[in-house]
Amino acid sequence: MKKPVKQAQQLSQRQVQRQDLRLFSVLAVPEADFLGQAAELEADPLFSKLFQPDAHGRAPLRRRRFPGASYAFSLACGDEALATAAGPGATAGEWLSERPAMLDLARRAGAAAFESCFLSGLPFSPPSAAKECGLTQAEVLALKSFVDAFILSHERVAPAALPGLFLRCAARIAAEKGRLFIEYTHPSYLKGAYVIDGEAFSRLLKSGALSPAEAARVRNLASRAQRIGWRKAGFHRTLSAIIERQKSFLLGEGPLKPFTQRELAAAVGLNPGTVSRLISAKTLITPQGEEIKLKSLFRQKNAYIIDKIKDILGAGQKKLSDAEVAETLKAVHGIRVSRRSVNLYRNKAGL
Known part of the structure; x- marks a missing residue:
């Protein structure tokens, strides 16, 4: 009876290892180079053709947005250095001079409506957008044109020309009604990942529409x-x-919870080393506007318990026995530790 379970565990481990090996080839690449590779891929004319539906109505390649992901438009568009870098690649004339007015329209629309109408990737309806955003149809059309132009221009900015914030800071975390949302600082993450339709891809390769050289390039792309x-x-x-x-x-409602990179790796099904590389040198902007390192959001359980003991003892002002502290930890915080462990923690913290 135990063999199938063991085999399933081994299979799961092999799947994780294969995924990690695939990731490894791009994990070692610095973020600037990675974004450059992504932009180069998107700009390839042959790559663009892979998103066109065939006679069966299916495209060899499609994009899959990440759930809960958006783009930090106001942060990016409001940054003078980034706007200047994006200017030469603009596709909507003198849109750069319209930036203050467009930022004001986005603010008037409200975060939720702006996300829904201009960043969600859903079909755009001027009448519906105008109603949802509380703007005129002329205003939403102008804003839509501007947003699309800015995102495209931002994506095409050479990584070397990007302000440092937009290379080290992965995302801004927005909060609304007790919920958190990820607003990526680069539009490449807004587009998400790619999904290959095996049948449509095979039909394209067998259709004769591609030369042998193009077919080889398509496979590589x-x-x-x-x-x-x-x-x-x-x-x-x-x-x-x-x-x-x-x-x-992140909502400002409590302290950091105990959380290690190993626990995170187990939660997302990746190797701890892979997780470490993914978050290395990355930061995010909290809902309060503070830029912090991603690695600062991890906390060892021992440090967490010591902080709770300090709270219980009132920084040493309350005189409680180790057994009483252990009981309070269990009753109030759901932390189960022995009296002896409490004594060790107290000695370590000088309590």
Whole structure:
């Protein structure tokens, strides 16, 4: 009876290892180079053709947005250095001069309506958008044109020209009605990962529409798309898990919870080393506007318990026995530790 379970565990481990090996080829690449690779892929004319439906109505390649992911438009568009860098690649004339007015329209629309109408990837309806945002149809059309142009221009900015914030800071975390939302600082993450339709892809290769050289390039492009998608998807899963675990802290409602990179790796199904590489040197902007390192959101359980003991003892002002502290930890905080462990923690903290 135990063999199937053991085999399933081994299979699961092999699947994780294979995924990690695929990720490894792009994990070692610095963020600037990675974003450059993603932009180069998106700008390839042959790659763009893979998103066109065939006679069966299916495209060889499609994009899959990450759940709960958006784009930090106001942060990016409001940054003078980034706006200047994006200007030369603009596709909507003198849109850069319209930036203050467009930012004001986005603010008037409200965060939720702006996300729904301009960043969700859903079909755009001027009448519906105008009603939802409380703007005129002329205003939503102008805003839509501007947003699309800015996102495209931002994506095409050479990584070397990006302000440092937009390379080290992965996302801004927005809070609304007790919920947290990920607003990525680069539009590449807004687009999400890529999904290959095997049948449509095979039909394209067999159709004769591609020369042998183009067919080889298409295979290479699809492989690159998969690797880029794996890194982005792995990072999104990792960031989402961190935010979910430390939700109360990010909302300003409580301290950091005990959480290690090993626990995170188990939660997202990745190797701890993979997780470490994904978050290395990355930061995020909290709902309170503070930029913090992702690694600062981890906390060892021992440190957490010591803080709770300090709270119970009132920084040493209350005189409680180790047994009483252990009982309070269990009753109030749900932490089960022995009296002896409490004594060790107190000695370590000088309590």
